[in-house]
Amino acid sequence: MQTNTTETQFIKTLRTALGIGQESAGARAAKIFTDPKDPSPEQAAIVKTIKSRRDKDHMALLHHLSREAVPLNLNVIPVKDKAQVSKAIANLVKETGPEWGAKKSVVQWDHPLVNALDLKTALKDQNVPVHTAAFDTTGMDDLTRSKARDRVRRQMIDSYIGVTSADFCLADTATLVMKSRPKEARAVSLLPSIHVAVIGKEQMLTNLKELYALLKYDPETREAELLPHHMTLISGPSKTADIELVMVHGAHGPRKLYLYVITG
Amino acid sequence: MSHDAATKKYAQNAASAIKDEILQKALNKIQSGLGKATALSYQNLDEGPDLRLAAHDIREKTINNLDVVLTRLAAKIRENGGRVYFARTGEQAVEYCLKIARQHHVKQVVKGKSMVTEEIRLNPAFEARGIEVNETDLGEYIIQLAGEKPSHIIAPAAHKTRQQVGRLFERKLGVPYTEDPPELTRIARKALREKFLTADMGISGCNLACAQTGHITVVSNEGNIRMATTLPKVHVAIMGMERVVPNLEDHDILFRLLSRGAAAQKLGGCVSYIGGPAGPEFPDGPEEFHLVILDNGRSRILADPKFREILCCIRCSACLNVCPVYGKIGGHAYDATYCGPIGAVLTPLMEGMNQAKDLCLGESLCGACQQACSVNIDLPRMLLELRYRLAYGDDQWETQPVSVAEKTIHQAWAFLAGHPALYRAFLRTFALGQKIFPTSRGMITKMPGPGAGWTRSRDIQPLSQTPFRKRFKKLNAKKAHG
Ligand code: SF4
Numbered sequence: 123m124q125t126n127t128t129e130t131q132f133i134k135t136l137r138t139a140l141g142i143g144q145e146s147a148g149a150r151a152a153k154i155f156t157d158p159k160d161p162s163p164e165q166a167a168i169v170k171t172i173k174s175r176r177d178k179d180h181m182a183l184l185h186h187l188s189r190e191a192v193p194l195n196l197n198v199i200p201v202k203d204k205a206q207v208s209k210a211i212a213n214l215v216k217e218t219g220p221e222w223g224a225k226k227s228v229v230q231w232d233h234p235l236v237n238a239l240d241l242k243t244a245l246k247d248q249n250v251p252v253h254t255a256a257f258d259t260t261g262m263d264d265l266t267r268s269k270a271r272d273r274v275r276r277q278m279i280d281s282y283i284g285v286t287s288a289d290f291c292l293a294d295t296a297t298l299v300m301k302s303r304p305k306e307a308r309a310v311s312l313l314p315s316i317h318v319a320v321i322g323k324e325q326m327l328t329n330l331k332e333l334y335a336l337l338k339y340d341p342e343t344r345e346a347e348l349l350p351h352h353m354t355l356i357s358g359p360s361k362t363a364d365i366e367l368v369m370v371h372g373a374h375g376p377r378k379l380y381l382y383v384i385t386g
Numbered sequence: 387m388s389h390d391a392a393t394k395k396y397a398q399n400a401a402s403a404i405k406d407e408i409l410q411k412a413l414n415k416i417q418s419g420l421g422k423a424t425a426l427s428y429q430n431l432d433e434g435p436d437l438r439l440a441a442h443d444i445r446e447k448t449i450n451n452l453d454v455v456l457t458r459l460a461a462k463i464r465e466n467g468g469r470v471y472f473a474r475t476g477e478q479a480v481e482y483c484l485k486i487a488r489q490h491h492v493k494q495v496v497k498g499k500s501m502v503t504e505e506i507r508l509n510p511a512f513e514a515r516g517i518e519v520n521e522t523d524l525g526e527y528i529i530q531l532a533g534e535k536p537s538h539i540i541a542p543a544a545h546k547t548r549q550q551v552g553r554l555f556e557r558k559l560g561v562p563y564t565e566d567p568p569e570l571t572r573i574a575r576k577a578l579r580e581k582f583l584t585a586d587m588g589i590s591g592c593n594l595a596c597a598q599t600g601h602i603t604v605v606s607n608e609g610n611i612r613m614a615t616t617l618p619k620v621h622v623a624i625m626g627m628e629r630v631v632p633n634l635e636d637h638d639i640l641f642r643l644l645s646r647g648a649a650a651q652k653l654g655g656c657v658s659y660i661g662g663p664a665g666p667e668f669p670d671g672p673e674e675f676h677l678v679i680l681d682n683g684r685s686r687i688l689a690d691p692k693f694r695e696i697l698c699c700i701r702c703s704a705c706l707n708v709c710p711v712y713g714k715i716g717g718h719a720y721d722a723t724y725c726g727p728i729g730a731v732l733t734p735l736m737e738g739m740n741q742a743k744d745l746c747l748g749e750s751l752c753g754a755c756q757q758a759c760s761v762n763i764d765l766p767r768m769l770l771e772l773r774y775r776l777a778y779g780d781d782q783w784e785t786q787p788v789s790v791a792e793k794t795i796h797q798a799w800a801f802l803a804g805h806p807a808l809y810r811a812f813l814r815t816f817a818l819g820q821k822i823f824p825t826s827r828g829m830i831t832k833m834p835g836p837g838a839g840w841t842r843s844r845d846i847q848p849l850s851q852t853p854f855r856k857r858f859k860k861l862n863a864k865k866a867h868g
Binding site for chain 1: 415455524546568570579634641662666675
């Protein structure tokens with residue numbers, strides 16, 4: 123195979139340049155890669171800290187997040203329960219208008235927490251449609267699938283508010299962490315002008331280090347799901363300083379980002 | 387271009403940059419703002435600024451084991467359904483990208499900001515085949531509309547004023563003139579949204595891959611790279627072969643330093659981890675993902691132990707923001723893909739030491755770059771090493787020893803230094819002889835012959851009439867008496 127010859131040659135060139143042989147490759151690999159099943163004491167301690175967190179620790183993280191979110195233009199809104207979120211979103215829809223088209227519509231993930239908001243009902247009296255950007259592909263042929271993809275894409279383009287959840291939120295950098303899953307279309311948090319995310323406070327982590335420790339060294343997290351082919355970190359809405367270093371929000375993607383944290 | 391022509395061009399570019407008031411103001415703004423903020427952001431790291439040293443170790447370890455690290459990365463990505471292509475040269479990389487474009491009948495490409503695609507001159511190759519290429523980073527978009535080249539690694543349009551951008555948009559996009567940055571951003575947002583939605587292919591670089599998990603990561607604050615790597619059906623990422631770390635915990639350290647070095651941020655605004663295509667069960671995301679791993683002269687650098695360290699670079703651009711030379715002459719004067727201190731080391735190594743020698747000769751060796759570097763690369767050492775190879779000649783890098791005359795002068799000097807009596811006589815004669823040169827405020831302002839090069843742009847201190855040797859003796863005598 124063409125690819126493989128080039129790869130072999132490429133790697134061989136590297137070895138020649140480094141002055142090392144292939145024989146040592148195995149041993150060197152064992153040394154340079156850390157083993158997910160054998161965390162260092164530091165990494166093990168991080169996982170333990172995360173797992174031992176209680177309500178008050180999560181509240182403290184939420185507090186930290188609220189502070190860090192301000193300069194990033196991320197609106198963090200702690201709420202008691204889901205009903206408050208539905209109400210807040212209904213209000214948001216009432217008070218804002220679409221950026222591109224004339225008609226208001228909302229698009230959301232097929233996700234337990236988002237579904238539980240029952241946005242269809244919440245937006246019924248305003249007559250605003252709510253689309254769910256997902257479809258079941260089992261048994262679908264290619265053509266039907268590609269048509270379904272096109273339909274979902276159209277919905278995401280047309281909707282001006284996208285509602286998602288997230289896997290984690292990193293307090294220290296005000297970062298939403300979203301792994302890609304079949305029912306959670308990536309563009310729901312990308313194409314609409316407003317992104318609304320809803321999480322529970324127990325999804326709070328401190329920083330990137332904690333996230334990585336959890337993803338790599340926590341057996342429970344790993345068993346549930348390995349890192350998928352795609353993951354996104356979002357720290358506040360899009361911004362640019364490319365014209366005279368003047369900070370402007372909303373270059374591409376959502377111009378506003380609301381994060382509701384359910385404190386329960 | 388001959389060497390002399392290159393030197394002349396460098397000098398001319400630098401001279402006109404220094405006269406360009408707009409550019410000087412922009413450079414000042416970058417350096418006084420970003421340069422200082424970055425230094426402070428290292429201080430504020432949880433682990434303290436020494437994290438840079440740990441990061442350097444990680445980078446070194448990676449580079450020294452690049453064969454196993456890249457093998458793992460490629461295997462993982464293939465496992466995830468992605469395709470990996472190893473390109474020895476820039477042409478091979480471009481050819482591969484074009485092949486994919488042909489397979490998918492691509493008419494329009496959206497790009498995330500990527501220096502490596504500048505390096506391999508990807509855009510012109512696509513355009514020559516009638517494929518429209520759209521830069522989507524606002525700065526790059528401005529530069530592309532203006533038909534220019536980026537002047538800074540992460541702030542490519544820093545040399546343009548809002549008025550210039552306003553007139554450019556008016557002319558190229560047919561919109562009413564405005565010089566309001568938010569309004570200009572909105573205009574670009576609208577124009578580019580159309581492009582994102584119709585593009586058949588997305589092309590990005592790679593900020594830092596993680597071999598163990600098999601992902602590349604790409605960062606942007608604007609969100610444009612997320613658009614370019616999510617919406618089109620095909621995504622091709624191109625990475626310099628050194629832009630990788632082994633483990634997630636390494637990625638954490640390097641990534642945080644990259645964000646700080648680049649923009650004094652704790653974390654880049656929008657980060658995508660990409661390890662393969664979106665499978666058939668996913669409602670969106672590219673259905674094909676290709677990663678091109680590029681050598682293009684890097685293995686030659688790897689083979690030279692004195693220069694290998696430059697492959698630790700993660701292109702954060704922090705060194706540009708503190709360099710006194712970059713701060714005066716700006717990015718364009720370097721006339722190369724990579725500018726500033728990193729460019730001054732990298733360009734001679736990638737494009738030829740002889741052709742690009744002025745870049746390393748032009749830097750000041752002040753050491754500011756190493757202090758600013760997010761991974762503490764010893765750039766000054768390598769600048770000196772380049773000068774050494776240029777002066778003494780090196781077959782590996784095709785340099786010849788410099789002129790016989792210069793060598794003779796150095797030999798004569800060495801001889802003098804080894805013969806004190808002669809040395810003293812020479813200095814005495816010169817101290818007397820120098821009186822014929824014009825002076826101002828005690829400095830010699832003009833010298834003839836080869837000395838003219840020195841005095842053209844600066845004055846030189848005359849030799850003292852009483853040599854230090856004598857004064858030292860006197861001082862000592864005084865001490866002994868007193
Ligand atoms: S040399 Fe250091 S400071 Fe300069 S771009 Fe590379 S990593 Fe950044």
